[in-house]
Amino acid sequence: MNENEREFFTLVDEDGSEIEFEKIGEITLNDNVYFAMIPAEAAENAAQNDGGFCEYVVLRLEKDENGEDTLVSVDDDDEFDNVADVFDDMFSEEIDYDGN
Numbered sequence: 001m002n003e004n005e006r007e008f009f010t011l012v013d014e015d016g017s018e019i020e021f022e023k024i025g026e027i028t029l030n031d032n033v034y035f036a037m038i039p040a041e042a043a044e045n046a047a048q049n050d051g052g053f054c055e056y057v058v059l060r061l062e063k064d065e066n067g068e069d070t071l072v073s074v075d076d077d078d079e080f081d082n083v084a085d086v087f088d089d090m091f092s093e094e095i096d097y098d099g100n
Contacts, residue, residue, distance in 0.1 A: 008040055011059075011071065024056060025087050033061040035071065036087045058083050 007023040025036035036056045058080060059071040074080040 009037065009071070011037075021057070025090060027083070027086050027090070029083060029086060034074070034083045034087075035059050035061065036091075056087070058087065 009021050009023065010018050011021055012018055020040040021037040022040050023035050023037050027034050036058055038056045058074050060074050062070055062072050064070045074083060
């Protein structure tokens, strides 16, 4: 993926702090859209360290009361586990274990 294809989002946490995240994956599961995201700072560090692993967060895309797209955390443990399993499978397929 080149620099032009990377997508960044500025999210606000529960304390009102803004944090920039990079979207590293997107899936649709059970009619919901989910994003896997990592803090942009972690993404830069991983890129500088030959793509080292860092943990990601899972967010669900929803419409707010004004019809605007918003990202929300996945609080249901079963839903989170199902989505994380799909992302984990997707990311493991992208790893080149042979060095080719």
